[in-house]
Amino acid sequence: MDELAYSSRMVDWAPLGKLLLVMCLLIVGLITESIVVPMITFVIGILLMAYSTNMKIPLILSLAIGEAILIMIIGSGMISIMGDPNEPALWEGQILWFKIHMTATSFNKAWIIFIRAIAGVTLMLSFASSTPIPHLAQAFRSLHFPSEITELIVLIYRYAFLLLERFLVMIDAAQCRLGYNGSLTAMRSYGGAMAGTFIFSMEMAEKSEAALACRNYNGYFPIYRPPRKMSVMWPIVAIGSAVVLYVFGLYSVGWIDMQQIFAPLFGW
Amino acid sequence: MSDSLLRTEKVTFSYSRKGAKVLDEMDIDIPVGKKTAILGSNGAGKSTLFSVLNALNKPASGKVYYKDAPMSYSHSGKIRMRSEVSILFQNPNEMMFKPYVEQDVAYGPENMKLPKEEVEERVQEALFAVGMEAYRKSPIMKLSYGQRKRVTLAGVLAMRPSVLIMDEPTAGLDPQMAYEVMEIAEQLNSSGVTVIMSSHDTDLVYSWADEIRVLNSSKCVYSGIPEPFYEDYQLVQKAGLLMPSVYRMNRTFANLGKCELEPYPHTQSQLSVKISDRCATDFGVMNVVKVDKDTDIPALLASEGLEGLPIGIYGMSARTARNKTEMSVDFMYNGPENCIRKCLSGEDSVLLCDPIMVDKAVSSADFINGNGYGKIDVRTV
Numbered sequence: 001m002d003e004l005a006y007s008s009r010m011v012d013w014a015p016l017g018k019l020l021l022v023m024c025l026l027i028v029g030l031i032t033e034s035i036v037v038p039m040i041t042f043v044i045g046i047l048l049m050a051y052s053t054n055m056k057i058p059l060i061l062s063l064a065i066g067e068a069i070l071i072m073i074i075g076s077g078m079i080s081i082m083g084d085p086n087e088p089a090l091w092e093g094q095i096l097w098f099k100i101h102m103t104a105t106s107f108n109k110a111w112i113i114f115i116r117a118i119a120g121v122t123l124m125l126s127f128a129s130s131t132p133i134p135h136l137a138q139a140f141r142s143l144h145f146p147s148e149i150t151e152l153i154v155l156i157y158r159y160a161f162l163l164l165e166r167f168l169v170m171i172d173a174a175q176c177r178l179g180y181n182g183s184l185t186a187m188r189s190y191g192g193a194m195a196g197t198f199i200f201s202m203e204m205a206e207k208s209e210a211a212l213a214c215r216n217y218n219g220y221f222p223i224y225r226p227p228r229k230m231s232v233m234w235p236i237v238a239i240g241s242a243v244v245l246y247v248f249g250l251y252s253v254g255w256i257d258m259q260q261i262f263a264p265l266f267g268w
Numbered sequence: 269m270s271d272s273l274l275r276t277e278k279v280t281f282s283y284s285r286k287g288a289k290v291l292d293e294m295d296i297d298i299p300v301g302k303k304t305a306i307l308g309s310n311g312a313g314k315s316t317l318f319s320v321l322n323a324l325n326k327p328a329s330g331k332v333y334y335k336d337a338p339m340s341y342s343h344s345g346k347i348r349m350r351s352e353v354s355i356l357f358q359n360p361n362e363m364m365f366k367p368y369v370e371q372d373v374a375y376g377p378e379n380m381k382l383p384k385e386e387v388e389e390r391v392q393e394a395l396f397a398v399g400m401e402a403y404r405k406s407p408i409m410k411l412s413y414g415q416r417k418r419v420t421l422a423g424v425l426a427m428r429p430s431v432l433i434m435d436e437p438t439a440g441l442d443p444q445m446a447y448e449v450m451e452i453a454e455q456l457n458s459s460g461v462t463v464i465m466s467s468h469d470t471d472l473v474y475s476w477a478d479e480i481r482v483l484n485s486s487k488c489v490y491s492g493i494p495e496p497f498y499e500d501y502q503l504v505q506k507a508g509l510l511m512p513s514v515y516r517m518n519r520t521f522a523n524l525g526k527c528e529l530e531p532y533p534h535t536q537s538q539l540s541v542k543i544s545d546r547c548a549t550d551f552g553v554m555n556v557v558k559v560d561k562d563t564d565i566p567a568l569l570a571s572e573g574l575e576g577l578p579i580g581i582y583g584m585s586a587r588t589a590r591n592k593t594e595m596s597v598d599f600m601y602n603g604p605e606n607c608i609r610k611c612l613s614g615e616d617s618v619l620l621c622d623p624i625m626v627d628k629a630v631s632s633a634d635f636i637n638g639n640g641y642g643k644i645d646v647r648t649v
Binding site: 169172173176177179182185192203 | 322324343346347350351354355357361362363364365366367375376378379380381409423424427
């Protein structure tokens, strides 16, 4: 993710500006009743992500997005089949002890929640895939966040890399000593690798602490190339677009009825 | 069947799809039963080659052959391969898997599904071989770098491989420990293990290796005995290496007309005797005493009338027997070379030797005896 962020075409954009834009779009997508607004924010998120990554999203990230969408589909599906029993049902049934009651309202509600969720994912990913953690920390510092929290974020982020590196080393160490010879041995080796990762990473952390101390670390990671500061244009664009979308949302309620769209398909 | 035990054929490998090639159509062969050193500067591809030979990395193209059969990258193929070919990483921290010494050493044999008793025996033996029995129950986190290196070596020895790949095994070790590691490598080779070692230390490697392979810019640029490679000064420079000091001095003396270039000495004592003008007849006698684990060394020395002579030690069983008696030894490391040095000064010496290492110990006098530089009597007891 960090590698992706540093190679992003949006890496030089002001982190606070990006965060403000993303938050404004997220909030406006959540507070409007119209499904059109989250659809628009979803498209903006996709476009930003495409621009940020130059259309080269790593496979692992694509899989993670796919997994998130799958979870949201399941969640939205659950919402859609838990409609108000007083309303007329589009689809009714029972699976074991679970009663299914899908209504037009629950179906539309499920869709709006789904679109909001994937819009949120794409917007947040466009931000995450273009903002290295040190830039984010710098942004927090400029907002006068408590330094303890900011530095803790940076340290946790760095520690995550130590853990990952150590885990990969442990996997290799196990491989060359037949650690995956049989399923039981493999399970033991994975367990050992996980436990060992923490044990040995503690030592690495101690050494890292010493390495930081001998280079005069005093609770603050200076940033070599500071990111740009937020110009006045960012709040104007972010808040302006949020206001425009909100007003548009007020007028566009009911423009798209998902139940009507799917009715011919399911015979409702 | 060819003499090659391990062979690569046009192997290409890079760590990322668009990354630089770390191995570029590399052809290399490792002869069976020999001590082969892989030389090359940092970044030449030595460690990557080893990871390919151990099936930790699969080449993008080309093939790796083990015993003339192409390496299989199926799960069972890799397990079979790694049961016979073991690797010792340069950094011991990258090999540690368990939190305690004995657990870590037992990890490989346990994975080989050996009976508990055999695992115990192997752990005991391997820890002894590297001099770490006293630390058997210690947490690995409390060990120094050198001690960790010994533990990882024990972990590999406990697997009793047919081929042992050692990636810079002496890097970061004190000189005595470095000699001890070389002695272990020598002993393994004497017991039939093919040993492959990478190193920057051309001095150490020159006295040890039967053959060398030199890597440069992701390719193997030289294969064979060391001398023709060191003859080509440009090639040595290009490979980022230095001539071994013994080789360089021998060459200098030859240029000064002090001696002939050949035969090539491989140790300091061989060089010393070669450049001395005299063909001495008053060299001392080297008594090579075969010592099993249970030999009572003081009693044996007394019965042979060898008490009071300078004593060197060579090999695992000799060290075990010596530890039991705790007798003083003059040369704990590099025993044959030090005993020969004593003989050159006219003194007799005793080399307590593992029976499996006797031929190697005796052959250390061959250079002097076989080239007319004098006569060191070698008496095997």
